[in-house]
Amino acid sequence: MTATRTLTYREAIREALREAMQRDERVFLMGEDVGRYGGAYACSKGLIEEFGEARIRDTPLSESGFTGAGIGAALGGMRPIVEIMTVNFSLLALDQIVNTAATLRHMSGGQFSVPVVIRMATGAGRQLAAQHSHSLECWFAHVPGLRVVAPATVADARGMLWTALQDPDPVIMFEHATLYNDEGEVASEGEVACDLDKAAIRRAGKDVSLITYSGSLKKTLDAAQRLSAEGVDCEVIDLRSLRPLDDATIMSSVNKTTRAVIVDEGWRSGSLAGEISARIQEQAFYSLDAPVERVCSVEVPIPYPSHLEMAATPHAEGIMAAVRKTLRK
């Protein structure tokens, strides 16, 4: 049993940033308010004092501009971590991300690669209303040339960044905005960097496979806990990697349980849940004892009032109802 220590998600990100900067002098952080302000979510608090303005760079309010600059730095041999405050603002940088970062290797015939890591906060739950509550991970997971990860636990928040920086191609890392204050365990010693490839079984079970990622993991585990009191034994899978998806872990689980419920904070239409549902249908059809259920956000712009925001996004009751549907209870 390795010794562990308790950290918040925010502290884990900060530690990961510090470790990356210490281990590799090519690594630097750039984004709005990351320097003097310490980060919109306080992830880089204290870093500018430690590493200086050259390596913790405040950028102008221009996502397209500074993301492009980060891509350029990566092309030039640096290892930039571009922090886009939230996925909502990444829409302004989509052209850079999709048409430059994701495609340069292909378009250059392998001559150029773009080893950029783009970190973004994402998701709803803080009453930031329609324009600031998107979960658009599926848009990025749609694009070949990008690698997309979503650390849902403190250990993953701590361990994914270094591995992402080793990737010679772009990695997008999504941090759900409601996770920053969460506490979790991280190993006290040894290498904490973890893999980016495999989904993790957060709770083993035999009756139904609950497949989720990021901010929805907690709600899914809560639903699983409550369902166990009803005699339903849920298996909970944390996807961790959204592109590529870990089909093997997903299908192994569904083949065992014969039922699947996917919990995805994106809107149902064109969702990642839809993609996973299609894959389950392709690879595990004959194991299914019920149609695959999806628990997604209601198809409305995310509301501002707290009670409506909660009702519009996945919640434990909705997850439990979907599970019962697969059991035909």
Place this chain on the structure above:
Amino acid sequence: MNDLELTDMVKRVLFDVAPDLEGETVDPDIPFREQFEFDSMDFLNFIIGLHQASGIQIPEADYPQLAGLDDCVAYLKARNV
């Protein structure tokens, strides 16, 4: 639905439950239990069929009102089926 349609619907449910009765005349006044030796399982299957065909809820307390063909038609009519 009019009386004829309701009668047809009830009869269809009846013959679903007891296919061997198809083709026999159904006396609308006499309770099914007497006419056809219906037991409680036949009757429950009949109620389930009626519920599925008509879409209305049928509480257990109402069973005595569904004893025969005429009774059923009157019951369904009163509930705007």
Place this chain on the structure above:
Amino acid sequence: MPSLGADMDEGTLVEWLKQPGDRIHKGDILAVVETQKGAIEIEVFSDGVLRDCLANPGDRVPVGEVIAMLDSGKASAAPTGNAALAPVADARASLEPLVPGRKVTPAARRLARESGMDISRIVPDGTGVVGLQQVRTHAETTAPPAGPTGRTDLKEMRKAIAAAMARSKREIPHYYVSSDIDVTALMDWLAKENAARSVADRLLYAVPLFGILARTLLETPELNGHYEAGEFSPSQSVHAGIAIAMRGGGLIAPAIRNVAGKSLDELRLSLTDLVGRVRSGRLRSSELSGASVTFSNLGENTADTLMPIIYPPQVAIIGCGQIATRPWVKDGEVQIRQIMSITVAGDHRVSDGRSAARFLSRLEKHLATPEVS
């Protein structure tokens, strides 16, 4: 193969007059069979589509063996006379039978195929779906199909039962013990339970009653098992033969396996399935053996008590009379209660009145607390 004469044991199939895929109407002649009395035509009594011919010309087929399978789908919307659609219809005919309106999950279909079960016979759950659970329940309640053999027609079954009943009364020293039991608590509990269930999931009182009878029997093993060659072998589980009346006369008692271990809904579905198949003559002869005890429930509007006859080689049979509303002394005063008379008939070579009395006394306690029994 129908019995075309009292002394007919078998017939020889001469020729098929219909082919698989043919639409059949009530009254059509299906095949010609040679018997001791000459060539006789076999008539069909329902509409449908001939699916399989299970015997070949020249085969000698015993009376009661299935010789053909007919799909009598209700409300079938099969397109007729449309040549463009014909190839699709043929492809569908080669799959497992598709019963219109029935939902079968891929996992269930696969398990049924692997187990050699006929999907069309499996009772769907309350939502109309045949899932893995339904296939498993079906496997438990029915013996694996032995193909065309192993199924007998009802008339032959009744003859066999009549002979068994006569033998039983001759050979088994019956004793009878009965009790009038207050089942008001059970009926009150049932009304509440049914009010919470959808119409399709409602329970007849026989369902919880049989469950409680079975679990109480486990406590009195000398009433549950077989007596053969001078020895009693108790059964570990309660496989209860359920006496079911056939319309047109006659009683038959096929078994539901492991009644004590089944949930209310599993029992409900097993019972519905069994009664349905008795009525449509689709029982397997294997279901008539294997019971470790029999429950004979007279039902409503019948009579108060019965003195049932044990089906050998079983050693007991439990008869339940109708539920009657009667004045009853409870808590020191006269109340109106619902009373059922339950009679245990036992084989005196294996048990005696005290076993039955013990059983009835425990049963009374369990029936008074239906929510935990």
